[in-house]
Amino acid sequence: xxxxxxxxxxxxxxxxxxxxxxxxxxxxxxxxxxxxxxxxxxxxxxxxxxxxxxxxxxxxxxxxxxxxxxxxxxxxxxxxxxxxxxxxxxxxxxxxxxxxxxxxxxxxxxxxxxxxxxxxxxxxxxxxxxxxxxxxxxxxxxxxxxxxxxxxxxxxxxxxxxxxxxxxxxxxxxxxxxxxxxxxxxxxxxxxxxxxxxxxxxxxxxxxxxxxxxxxxxxxxxxxxxxxxxxxxxxxxxxxxxxxxxxxxxxxxxxxxxxxxxxxxxxxxxxxxxxxxxxxxxxxxxxxxxxxxxxxxxxxxxxxxxxxxxxxxxxxxxxxxxxxxxxxxxxxxxxxxxxxxxxxxxxxxxxxxxxxxxxxxxxxxxxxxxxxxxxxxxxxxxxxxxxxxxxxxxxxxxxxxxxxxxxxxxxxxxxxxxxxxxxxxxxxxxxxxxxxxxx
Amino acid sequence: xxxxxxxxxxxxxxxxxxxxxxxxxxxxxxxxxxxxxxxxxxxxxxxxxxxxxxxxxxxx
Numbered sequence: 489x490x491x492x493x494x495x496x497x498x499x500x501x502x503x504x505x506x507x508x509x510x511x512x513x514x515x516x517x518x519x520x521x522x523x524x525x526x527x528x529x530x531x532x533x534x535x536x537x538x539x540x541x542x543x544x545x546x547x548x549x550x551x552x553x554x555x556x557x558x559x560x561x562x563x564x565x566x567x568x569x570x571x572x573x574x575x576x577x578x579x580x581x582x583x584x585x586x587x588x589x590x591x592x593x594x595x596x597x598x599x600x601x602x603x604x605x606x607x608x609x610x611x612x613x614x615x616x617x618x619x620x621x622x623x624x625x626x627x628x629x630x631x632x633x634x635x636x637x638x639x640x641x642x643x644x645x646x647x648x649x650x651x652x653x654x655x656x657x658x659x660x661x662x663x664x665x666x667x668x669x670x671x672x673x674x675x676x677x678x679x680x681x682x683x684x685x686x687x688x689x690x691x692x693x694x695x696x697x698x699x700x701x702x703x704x705x706x707x708x709x710x711x712x713x714x715x716x717x718x719x720x721x722x723x724x725x726x727x728x729x730x731x732x733x734x735x736x737x738x739x740x741x742x743x744x745x746x747x748x749x750x751x752x753x754x755x756x757x758x759x760x761x762x763x764x765x766x767x768x769x770x771x772x773x774x775x776x777x778x779x780x781x782x783x784x785x786x787x788x789x790x791x792x793x794x795x796x797x798x799x800x801x802x803x804x805x806x807x808x809x810x811x812x813x814x815x816x817x818x819x820x821x822x823x824x825x826x827x828x829x830x831x832x833x834x835x836x837x838x839x840x841x842x843x844x845x846x847x848x849x850x851x852x853x854x855x856x857x858x859x860x861x862x863x864x865x866x867x868x869x870x871x872x873x874x875x876x877x878x879x880x881x882x883x884x885x886x887x888x889x890x891x892x893x894x895x896x897x898x899x900x901x902x903x904x905x906x907x908x909x910x911x912x913x914x915x916x917x918x919x920x921x922x923x924x925x926x927x
Numbered sequence: 928x929x930x931x932x933x934x935x936x937x938x939x940x941x942x943x944x945x946x947x948x949x950x951x952x953x954x955x956x957x958x959x960x961x962x963x964x965x966x967x968x969x970x971x972x973x974x975x976x977x978x979x980x981x982x983x984x985x986x987x
Binding site for chain 2: 783787788791839840846859893896897
């Protein structure tokens with residue numbers, strides 16, 4: 489009975505969304521026809537243009553994401569691979585608050601052949617000592633802790649790979665706790681020799697504030713819509729820091745992690761795609777991670793991500809112009825460029841234009857219609873992702889403020905980061921202080 | 928005032944305030960990072976940065 493009621497409420501909700509969209513589009517068109525202001529006509533056209541772009545983006549991503557879901561269901565009964573030796577590398581720098589929980593989750597993995605390497609990158613706290621207490625060696629499983637002077641994450645990862653025995657390399661952030669089946673789920677994809685890497689799924693563990701709930705929604709949408717869609721064509725563009733697995737031979741071919749960008753994971757993924765490899769995504773391999781719980785820390789994280797991605801794009805920019813000789817990498821690069829630069833600039837420029845127009849002409853109705861159309865799309869997109877992940881549907885309500893407040897603030901930081909990257913302004917790694925929420 | 932006019936005003940105000948807030952938040956973040964960087968400098972690093980022979984500290 490309750491289930492039936494839920495379905496009826498859901499259908500009514502979707503009809504309401506449809507009606508709201510129709511109302512907004514109809515009134516926007518009326519506004520266009522009746523107004524005498526040329527700039528208001530431009531504003532309406534702008535709203536339609538933006539809406540068209542975002543609708544096309546949503547439709548493409550949702551379409552491929554659904555296809556990927558169908559494909560996954562069809563592949564469900566494949567035999568389990570357990571013979572590959574997996575080396576799990578955990579780079580750690582000043583992680584004493586979280587390292588224990590991360591290591592415990594690795595020891596509890598169901599996959600039998602695991603070598604765990606914790607690489608302490610010259611921590612100034614007790615990270616090394618804490619990790620050292622977990623060292624062990626059994627038949628097919630071991631954990632060792634290495635230490636080196638501080639030289640950055642990419643160098644720490646490469647150092648650990650030199651000491652690794654596995655033909656599959658799994659990288660895990662020290663502030664992440666893995667689901668017990670995570671490694672097992674990732675390994676299965678490597679039956680296909682074309683697959684060079686598999687991205688894991690990331691879930692926000694500290695969903696206890698407004699800001700972290702918005703980030704949880706962002707992660708759920710980003711993974712289940714964007715990454716799932718990319719996985720259909722096996723062109724996932726970024727292996728996330730919290731969880732990813734690589735084929736060692738493929739890494740060797742592209743020279744392992746490079747040290748010249750702040751997004752070593754993105755840079756490595758692009759290099760693999762450029763070499764003709766395929767990159768997968770496994771939605772059931774979950775890493776639980778701590779999201780920044782205050783705005784300035786969030787901006788710090790996004791600032792580093794944006795500049796890192798821009799550095800990786802800049803480094804590989806020649807691939808933008810190879811749509812014939814290497815269409816895969818060219819497509820991925822254009823998509824990244826759109827998401828990293830075009831979209832934030834367009835969204836903020838659109839906002840400024842609307843504000844100026846509303847203040848100068850007194851017509852601000854199109855802002856409502858714009859917001860309604862975008863928010864309906866965001867809510868429906870969020871609901872789709874929440875339904876397929878069986879997450880709490882109430883999270884979709886956060887989509888109401890998602891674009892108007894959250895994304896705008898993030899995009900402003902992205903724009904500043906882009907400008908600073910353009911002018912080569914010096915930047916640091918910008919490590920976040922852990923709160924220990926992953927326990 | 929009808930609902931549409933009220934919503935128009937509300938969304939206009941939210942959009943405007945978010946834009947201002949976003950810019951302020953970004954500069955607050957930059958200021959915090961700059962301050963953090965200065966606080967964590969050792970005497971030798973500060974000396975190298977200043978490129979002077981001597982550094983003078985004011986008594987706090």
